[in-house]
Amino acid sequence: MNSHIILRVVGKFLIPLIIIFGLYVHFHGDFGPGGGFQAGVIVAAGVILYALLFGLKACKQAVPPSWIRIGMTVGVLFYVGTGLVTWMLGGKFLDFDVLHPATDHPLGQHIGIIFVELGVLFTVATVMVAIFYAFGSRQPQIMDDEKDF
Amino acid sequence: MSTFLTGWLSAEAPVLIVVLPLVMAAFCAVMPKDKIAWIITLITTLICAVLAFDIVLQVQSAGVLSYALGGWDPPFGIEYRIDGLNAPVVLLISAIGVICTLYALRSTDAEIEPKKRAPFYAAFLVAFAGLLGMVVTGDAFNVFVFLEVSSISTYVLVAMGASRDRRALNSAYNYLILGSIGATFFVIGVGFLYMETGTLNMMDMADQLAVTADGSRVAQLAFAFIVVGLGLKLAMFPLHLWLPGAYAYAPTAITAFLAATATKAALYLLLRFVFTVFDPSLAFIGATLTWLLAVLGVVGMFVASFQAIFQTDARRVLAYSSVAQIGYILLGVGMGTTLGVSAGYVHLINHGIIKGALFLALGAFWYRYGIKRVSDFNGLGKLMPWTMSAFTIAALALIGIPGTAGFVSKFQLLTAAADNGWWWAVGAVVVTSILAVIYMGRMLEAAWLQPAPLVNGKPVASREAPWPMMVGLWVLAIASLVFGIMPAWPLELASGAAQVMLGGGL
Amino acid sequence: MFSEFITHFNYIVVIILMMTGLYVVFSASNMIKKLVGLSVFQTSVFLLYITMGKVTGGVPPIIEGLHGGDYGPENGAGHGAEAAGQAAEILYSNPLPHVLILTAIVVGVATLAVGLALVVRIREVYGTIEEVEIDRLNYAFNMDGVDEAASGETP
Numbered sequence: 090m091n092s093h094i095i096l097r098v099v100g101k102f103l104i105p106l107i108i109i110f111g112l113y114v115h116f117h118g119d120f121g122p123g124g125g126f127q128a129g130v131i132v133a134a135g136v137i138l139y140a141l142l143f144g145l146k147a148c149k150q151a152v153p154p155s156w157i158r159i160g161m162t163v164g165v166l167f168y169v170g171t172g173l174v175t176w177m178l179g180g181k182f183l184d185f186d187v188l189h190p191a192t193d194h195p196l197g198q199h200i201g202i203i204f205v206e207l208g209v210l211f212t213v214a215t216v217m218v219a220i221f222y223a224f225g226s227r228q229p230q231i232m233d234d235e236k237d238f
Numbered sequence: 239m240s241t242f243l244t245g246w247l248s249a250e251a252p253v254l255i256v257v258l259p260l261v262m263a264a265f266c267a268v269m270p271k272d273k274i275a276w277i278i279t280l281i282t283t284l285i286c287a288v289l290a291f292d293i294v295l296q297v298q299s300a301g302v303l304s305y306a307l308g309g310w311d312p313p314f315g316i317e318y319r320i321d322g323l324n325a326p327v328v329l330l331i332s333a334i335g336v337i338c339t340l341y342a343l344r345s346t347d348a349e350i351e352p353k354k355r356a357p358f359y360a361a362f363l364v365a366f367a368g369l370l371g372m373v374v375t376g377d378a379f380n381v382f383v384f385l386e387v388s389s390i391s392t393y394v395l396v397a398m399g400a401s402r403d404r405r406a407l408n409s410a411y412n413y414l415i416l417g418s419i420g421a422t423f424f425v426i427g428v429g430f431l432y433m434e435t436g437t438l439n440m441m442d443m444a445d446q447l448a449v450t451a452d453g454s455r456v457a458q459l460a461f462a463f464i465v466v467g468l469g470l471k472l473a474m475f476p477l478h479l480w481l482p483g484a485y486a487y488a489p490t491a492i493t494a495f496l497a498a499t500a501t502k503a504a505l506y507l508l509l510r511f512v513f514t515v516f517d518p519s520l521a522f523i524g525a526t527l528t529w530l531l532a533v534l535g536v537v538g539m540f541v542a543s544f545q546a547i548f549q550t551d552a553r554r555v556l557a558y559s560s561v562a563q564i565g566y567i568l569l570g571v572g573m574g575t576t577l578g579v580s581a582g583y584v585h586l587i588n589h590g591i592i593k594g595a596l597f598l599a600l601g602a603f604w605y606r607y608g609i610k611r612v613s614d615f616n617g618l619g620k621l622m623p624w625t626m627s628a629f630t631i632a633a634l635a636l637i638g639i640p641g642t643a644g645f646v647s648k649f650q651l652l653t654a655a656a657d658n659g660w661w662w663a664v665g666a667v668v669v670t671s672i673l674a675v676i677y678m679g680r681m682l683e684a685a686w687l688q689p690a691p692l693v694n695g696k697p698v699a700s701r702e703a704p705w706p707m708m709v710g711l712w713v714l715a716i717a718s719l720v721f722g723i724m725p726a727w728p729l730e731l732a733s734g735a736a737q738v739m740l741g742g743g744l
Numbered sequence: 745m746f747s748e749f750i751t752h753f754n755y756i757v758v759i760i761l762m763m764t765g766l767y768v769v770f771s772a773s774n775m776i777k778k779l780v781g782l783s784v785f786q787t788s789v790f791l792l793y794i795t796m797g798k799v800t801g802g803v804p805p806i807i808e809g810l811h812g813g814d815y816g817p818e819n820g821a822g823h824g825a826e827a828a829g830q831a832a833e834i835l836y837s838n839p840l841p842h843v844l845i846l847t848a849i850v851v852g853v854a855t856l857a858v859g860l861a862l863v864v865r866i867r868e869v870y871g872t873i874e875e876v877e878i879d880r881l882n883y884a885f886n887m888d889g890v891d892e893a894a895s896g897e898t899p
Contacts, residue, residue, distance in 0.1 A: 390854050411775060
């Protein structure tokens with residue numbers, strides 16, 4: 090326990106920053122390099138770091154696996170929901186131009202891409218954590234007398 | 239009548255058919271009860287089948303459906319493009335999807351642990367969406383994405399057979415390795431095509447490639463990578479090693495679905511790239527068709543048929559038979575003539591229907607009596623007369639008895655080979671059909687002519703397959719009869735496809 | 745010769761990585777090593793695509809100075825024309841291959857995750873991840889002709 094104290098204290102400082110940095114990368118994707126994929130992985134890295142420092146059990150209390158499953162679906166729904174809205178507004182699937190009536194500036198594209206990437210953020214972050222949980226919560230099976238291949 | 243849906247639905251059908259199963263898969267994954275997930279899956283596949291039928295009708299009247307995704311016009315945006323070549327495949331996939339879902343209601347009860355059933359349906363819908371996506375899209379990279387979407391979910395589905403037989407895991411792993419190599423080869427090919435043409439839209443690629451008339455070395459390289467990559471995916475003869483294991487150990491509903499659709503979608507992609515993206519009149523492509531596809535097709539027909547004869551597991555027999563049938567299709571395609579290509583295409587559709595029916599029947603035998611080996615088929619004709627009858631119809635169609643769909647496509651193939659002067663191919667088709675008589679005949683003989691085994695001195699009670707299994711099985715069996723007696727519709731679709739491939743105008 | 749080497753350096757690396765990866769996939773018997781080989785193979789494709797996106801002398805394809813301040817529609821007049829004008833003057837690298845490869849990376853991660861999950865399950869069921877061993881077990885299993893339904897359980 091004590092041997093982890095520095096890591097844990099620093100981790101407590103770092104994890105919120107990592108998640109905020111993830112959000113920064115996400116919203117920066119509108120202007121430059123960034124976007125939902127990268128942001129999702131960064132947010133997931135924050136969660137995984139928490140699991141590494143405080144144990145999988147604590148992490149599963151903080152971020153329950155049921156949230157993760159719902160998060161994956163919510164992400165897909167955000168993505169497709171954007172498409173649904175464009176359909177309802179009379180455009181083609183994911184035709185963001187119909188989202189905003191401005192003609193001199195493609196504001197609809199800005200709005201559309203933020204929502205789509207939000208879906209990507211949710212899905213990527215939750216899927217990454219789900220993969221980690223799936224592998225992490227397996228009982229170790231390696232025996233001591235295992236041959237070293 | 240070009241369409242029977244409302245204007246909006248039929249206009250958005252090309253994208254709806256892909257998006258709907260993807261979204262519903264997400265819902266299925268979080269469903270607490272597996273029956274709800276099943277209902278969602280059934281409704282989704284039904285809607286997709288209706289949309290697919292509408293798409294076929296629209297294509298028959300309008301020629302080409304083009305859908306610019308996100309309002310970005312092709313060639314800059316992703317285009318979903320459906321013409322005579324892919325519309326029938328869309329219909330095949332979605333119809334088989336409905337049948338397999340119906341079938342899965344009872345088969346999953348026996349094969350999948352209750353906790354995994356909702357994810358099973360989710361993975362099934364993702365695979366379904368991926369297959370439809372890779373068929374409808376007109377964008378080369380989008381093809382890769384959907385190829386992988388369908389493949390990855392397929393690996394998962396195959397591995398779910400592990401609760402019945404642990405070798406499913408090993409097969410799924412081999413499938414994953416070979417499938418990923420195939421997809422990566424494909425994406426390398428697409429990359430070289432992009433280098434050569436600067437576009438990812440297939441129609442635009444074709445236009446750009448036509449400019450460099452003789453085909454530059456980059457284009458030739460791209461062609462080689464794409465053919466090898468898709469060859470792995472469609473189980474072209476020497477690249478088929480993943481197929482028998484995956485078919486033999488996957489859950490029964492998935493085996494039927496894979497056998498009827500997955501290799502067919504990859505075959506469609508091969509046709510699309512060889513004939514419409516590249517110009518088949520180029521020398522190196524003509525040589526590939528004759529010396530690679532046709533020759534490997536024939537070798538595959540022989541080797542896989544012989545291997546099928548010596549298998550003991552019934553599903554492996556049919557799996558090797560699938561490799562042989564893919565050989566027929568490749569032989570037809572390899573001729574490069576309108577007759578040959580349309581014969582290959584009609585065999586693609588017919589074989590999908592026939593093999594679907596056969597695998598569904600095998601699943602039903604397993605479901606009722608736990609039968610896997612050919613040697614256990616004794617007396618099945620008396621124990622499950624209706625199921626065995628459907629199996630027999632499909633088996634006769636596979637052999638190519640007149641009056642069945644298999645005869646129509648094999649006859650087309652023979653005509654095309656004779657017309658092309660390839661008498662050796664005529665001989666090969668006839669001889670391998672005799673081999674098919676041997677490996678299918680073994681099962682039929684045991685089922686109909688041998689007495690049923692006695693358990694503790696008493697005859698085994700007759701138990702038919704449950705109705706959800708029976709419905710799908712008989713729909714496919716009747717389809718393989720109807721397409722044999724009245725082959726006008728599939729032949730019309732095939733000639734439409736051949737026109738797209740060889741008609742010159744894209 | 746040397747200049748040829750320099751200009752084609754990336755492609756040479758791509759080929760080396762590709763062949764290394766393929767060789768590992770085919771030669772390794774350990775399932776994890778096979779997956780490693782597969783990843784290396786896929787990575788070579790990422791490099792191939794990224795190489796083709798590079799335009800000599802091209803700058804990152806980010807249009808500077810457009811969104812410095814408030815970018816509402818009232819301030820945004822003429823953005824399109826401005827951007828088009830800038831794009832004509834500045835040579836940008838091609839961003840499309842990067843976007844494609846982002847997708848391919850995600851696909852690769854998904855494949856790897858599924859592959860590793862399969863290996864974990866195989867390890868639990870067979871007790872080994874050596875293909876030779878597993879083939880031997882399967883072969884013995886086939887020869888013994890044991891009731892196959894019982895094979896689902898962990899040995």
